[in-house]
Amino acid sequence: MxxxxxxxxxxxxxxxxxxxxxxxxxxxxxxxxxxxxxxxxxxxxxxxxxxxxxxxxxxxxxxxxxxxxxxxxxxxxxxxxxxxxxxxxxxxxxxxxxxxxxxxxxxxxxxxxxxxxxxxxxxxxxxxxxxxxxxxxxxxxxxxxxxxxxxxxxxxxxxxxxxxxxxxxxxxxxxxxxxxxxxxxxxxxxxxxxxxxxxxxxxxxxxxxxxLPGVALVSVAAFLLIFPLIQGREAGWPAWTFVSMAASAVMFALFGRYESRRARSGRDPLVTPSLFRKRAFVGGLVAGLAFFSGLTGFGVVFSFYTQAGLGFTPLQAGLTALPQALGGVAGFGLAMAGLQEKLGRGLMQIGALVMAAGAAVLALTIHVSGVDVSAWQLSPGLALVGVGMGLTMAPFFDIVLAGVEPHETGSASGTLTGVQQLGGAFGTAVLGTLFFDLLADGWEFGASMEVTVWVEVGLLVLTFALAYLLPRRARPEQQPHGA
Incomplete structure (x- = not known):
């Protein structure tokens, strides 16, 4: 059919x-x-x-x-x-x-x-x-x-x-x-x-x-950024790693210029250039990059920490992460129960602060308990991180896409989802490199994990601040009277 x-x-x-x-x-x-x-x-x-x-x-x-x-x-x-x-x-x-x-x-x-x-x-x-x-x-x-x-x-x-x-x-x-x-x-x-x-x-x-030229340009630009971030530490950060990252910025600029020329010539671009003239959408992309970088990078590092640092088996590591997943379910449930429509952008910001608080509790728990920390002791901080994650993610896509014109929706959705995945790769590279660098310098697993968690807190605070660039509500009818 x-x-x-x-x-x-x-x-x-x-x-x-x-x-x-x-x-x-x-x-x-x-x-x-x-x-x-x-x-x-x-x-x-x-x-x-x-x-x-x-x-x-x-x-x-x-x-x-x-x-x-x-x-x-x-x-x-x-x-x-x-x-x-x-x-x-x-x-x-x-x-x-x-x-x-x-x-x-x-x-x-x-x-x-x-x-x-x-x-x-x-x-x-x-x-x-x-x-x-x-x-x-x-x-x-x-x-x-x-x-x-x-x-x-x-x-x-x-x-x-x-x-x-x-x-x-x-x-x-x-x-x-x-x-x-x-x-x-x-x-x-x-x-x-x-x-x-x-x-x-x-x-x-x-x-x-x-x-296809647009796909090639953005692929090369992303690779030139992620590859040196991951491999640079083991290579001793030679000059080529910094040259590669600088070349990545150049390639992203060439991609943007090419897409603008393609749109002006009447051909359909990979990413609609007019999207990048919208403050809310650009702010949403940067906020999403910060949020998903921290979320994904933290998950990779935490799993390695529990197994290589605390000696947990893979099953014990999976069960240790369960409070975060259950907290995420609870956060989504709260958002869907009416908080999303009532608070709009504010719900994202509350979620980011709850996540940051949970991460801070986790860092303090690791600091106080040291190598003897148990899965039960880690669970309160992880549960708070999960609740904040659910509250933040529930309204995110709807609000970021609120100011996009109907003819831009397809390109905007693909770009936003792509940035979500790119943030995951970027966070894995940055937080993973930080964690393994500290271990290579002689830091203990607990201290290395603490520093990584505090960087995650910083990314969440950045997400909170960038959310002010977004519209208050996803749809005009959700705006309070007089707004």
Whole structure:
């Protein structure tokens, strides 16, 4: 079944398999979310078995998020050009094959490369699912359909680290950490077969060509920034690392100039240049970069600290992180109970301060308890971090996109999601490098973790301040009288 944009509402809305198709899409989301979570828990074990330096721990997450950040900007347009069902199937199949390559990796280089391939195919797969939901469901059922993402993502975020720790410790069939990737094989195969059977085809009749030079420029710019941040420490920070970071700034500037020229010539740019003339959107990008850098970087470092520093098993490390995940569920619940509409931007700022308070409690707990700190002692600080995380993330995308014009929404959403992933790679590079630098200088694990947590507090305070650049409410009707 193939439809164009003009016929979609009439032909797709009564599609009888739409709820089955929704679960196919949700299975793909679960694969992506679990893969983003489980490697942080398994990273120390992977490093011990495959060898490699501490940079392997950072690259396991950064290679995936960096590839996805670049791919997401153009992934949705591939579906418009070639068909959303076709690209979903290609993305899911590629993601599954890449998972197999991760599971049979014989060395650090192969594993990092396979993780990057996972990220690229994930960036092809995920936007198609969200687009298909909008076409398959009539307006009266759209809320229910998107509402299914909440429970699925919550269960995955809570259970992912625990599942990873259990799979590594259980060592099924002697696979050890490899099972966290191999478990994707049955899920991915089922998703591909079900997509071929149940997903309808949909593509735009007036889709524009891809901006391949723009993709190349932004990819090179991002790589030139992340690579030296991760590898520079082990190389002793030679001159090429600083040259690379300076070249990254130049490449980002060239990317912006190229996109402006492309837009002026009437061709469709990768990122709409007018977005960067909107203070709220630019402020949202910078705030998102600060927030997601700290959030992701902290997760990678904390997992390594609990296992290499405190001697926890992978399962114990996963259970230790559980209060943060449960706190996130509680924070989302509070936001959805009416706080988001009532407080708007203020909820983001309250969430950032709660997260900062939780991180401060965590740092003080580590300082006071030293190497004898237990998972129970860490749980209050982690729970507060989780609650603040839920409060901050719930209104974030809605508020940042509030001032965007309708014709800019697609580009703005892709850019914002891409920056979220780029922030993850950047935070893994910066906080991971700081932590491992301190260890290399002879600092103890506890002291190194303390400093890293205080940097996370600083990033959260920066997020709080940058939120003042955003609109007070996501929609005009939410503005209080007289505003």
């Amino acid at each position: 193939t439809v164009t944009a003009s016929s979609a509402p009439a032909d797709i809305a009564p599609y009888r398999w739409r709820w089955v198709a929704l679960f196919v899409i949700l299975a793909a989301e679960v694969m992506d979310l679990l893969d983003a979570l489980v490697t942080a828990i398994a990273a120390p074990t992977i490093q011990q078995e495959l060898g490699g330096s501490e940079s392997l721990v950072q690259w396991l997450g950064a290679s995936y998020t960096l590839a996805m950040a670049v791919g997401l900007i153009t992934g949705g347009r591939l579906g418009d050009l070639f068909g959303k069902k076709r690209m979903f199937v290609i993305g899911a199949a590629g993601f599954t094959v890449a998972s197999l390559l991760c599971g049979i990796a014989t060395g650090p280089e192969m594993l990092i490369a396979a993780r990057a391939v996972q990220g690229l195919f994930g960036a092809v797969m995920l936007p198609q699912g969200l687009g298909l939901i909008r076409e398959m469901f009539p307006p009266r059922e759209m809320g229910k359909a998107f509402g299914m993402f909440g429970p699925v993502m919550t269960i995955s975020s809570v259970g992912g680290p625990v599942l990873a720790g259990w799979l590594v410790d259980a060592d099924f069939f002697g696979t050890g950490w490899r099972m966290i990737f191999l478990i994707n094989l049955p899920i991915g195969l089922a998703a591909v077969l079900a997509a071929l059977r149940f997903l309808p085809e949909y593509r735009l009749s007036n889709a524009t060509r891809l901006d």
